[in-house]
Amino acid sequence: MCSNILNEEKFKELEEFIDSLHSKEGALIEVLHKAQGIFGYLSKEVQIFIGEKLNIPISKVYGVITFxxxxxxxxxxKYxxxxxxxxACFVRGSGAILKEFEDVLNxxxxxxxxxxxxxxxILRCVGACGLAPVVTINNKVYGHFKKEQVEEILSKYSDEEVLSLD
Incomplete structure (x- = not known):
C-alpha cells in the first residue's frame, strides 16, 4: 500500500511538471528527463502516461527512449x-577494468x-581522454583508473557513509 501511495505521488509530480510547461509540443525529451529523475527509469506505465499527457503515440515515446x-x-x-x-580508455586497459567490475560484482x-x-x-566516450582510462560512478569521474582499484572503490560505496570520495 505504501508503494502505491508513493507511486501516485510520483505520477502527480510528473503530471504537475507536464501541466507547467508553456508548450507541450516538442517537450518529449524534457518530460522524459524529468520522468526518469522522478521514477529512476521509464517503465511501460510511465511511457503510456507520458504519451497520453503529451497526446503522442507510445511508439514515438518508446522510439525516443530507445534512441x-x-x-x-x-x-x-543506487550507484x-x-x-x-x-x-583512449580501451588502449589503456578499460577492458580489463570492466572485466574486474563484472567479476567482483558478479x-x-x-x-x-x-x-x-x-x-x-559501458560508455563509448567520456570526453576526458587525458585521464584515460576513466570510470564514472553517479557522474563522479575517476581518471587514470586501474583494475586494482575496483574492490577498494566498491567497498567505499558499499559503506554508504562515504558518498563523496576525494
Whole structure:
C-alpha cells in the first residue's frame, strides 16, 4: 500500500511538471528527463502516461527512449558505474577494468546487482581522454583508473557513509 501511495505521488509530480510547461509540443525529451529523475527509469506505465499527457503515440515515446542511451527502461542501482570504452580508455586497459567490475560484482555490463546497489554500464566516450582510462560512478569521474582499484572503490560505496570520495 505504501508503494502505491508513493507511486501516485510520483505520477502527480510528473503530471504537475507536464501541466507547467508553456508548450507541450516538442517537450518529449524534457518530460522524459524529468520522468526518469522522478521514477529512476521509464517503465511501460510511465511511457503510456507520458504519451497520453503529451497526446503522442507510445511508439514515438518508446522510439525516443530507445534512441538515446541516457534513458533506461529498467531499474538502475543506487550507484551507476560507467566504464569508458572509447579508444583512449580501451588502449589503456578499460577492458580489463570492466572485466574486474563484472567479476567482483558478479554481473555483466547492463545489469544491476540483486541488492539494487550497483548497475554496471559501458560508455563509448567520456570526453576526458587525458585521464584515460576513466570510470564514472553517479557522474563522479575517476581518471587514470586501474583494475586494482575496483574492490577498494566498491567497498567505499558499499559503506554508504562515504558518498563523496576525494
Amino acid at each position: 538515446y542511451s541516457y534513458f533506461t527502461t529498467e531499474p538502475r542501482g 551507476v558505474i560507467n566504464v569508458c570504452m572509447g579508444t 554481473i555483466k555490463s547492463g545489469e544491476t546487482t540483486p541488492d539494487g546497489k550497483f548497475t554496471l554500464e
